[in-house]
Amino acid sequence: MYGLIGRMLVVDGRREELLAVLLEGSAPMPGCRSYVIARDPGSDNGIWINEVWDSREQHQASLHLPHVQATIARARSMIAGFDQRFETEPLGGIGI
Structure with a gap:
């Protein structure tokens, strides 16, 4: 398996709008086991x-x-x- 964890920075004041776009655009993708979008609680501009x-x-x-x-x-x-990107090699877990 292949994993990717990244932090996206958002233009000031547009985080909720971008989150809505990303969530609306989430649809099944061949080979995707998990796709999670989250607010960064430590940054007003981080996802x-x-x-x-x-x-x-x-x-x-x-x-x-x-x-x-x-x-x-x-x-x-x-x-x-x-500003941050990590590749991982998932082994398993809940939901994957």
Whole structure:
């Protein structure tokens, strides 16, 4: 399995709007076992995204899905950047 944990930074005052866009754009993706979007309680402009995939290749392929491309297009102006990114090798657990 392939895991990805990243912290996205949001343009000032647009976190809730971006969270809504990301949650609305969440739809089943081949090979995705878990996709969790969360507020960073320590930052008004931080969002954590935690993903678990069957493989790195399926994660990469997901970026080309029409609904993912549409969500990225809607979200782009609200994203200030990414400041942390961790790749993991999930072994199992609840919900995956």
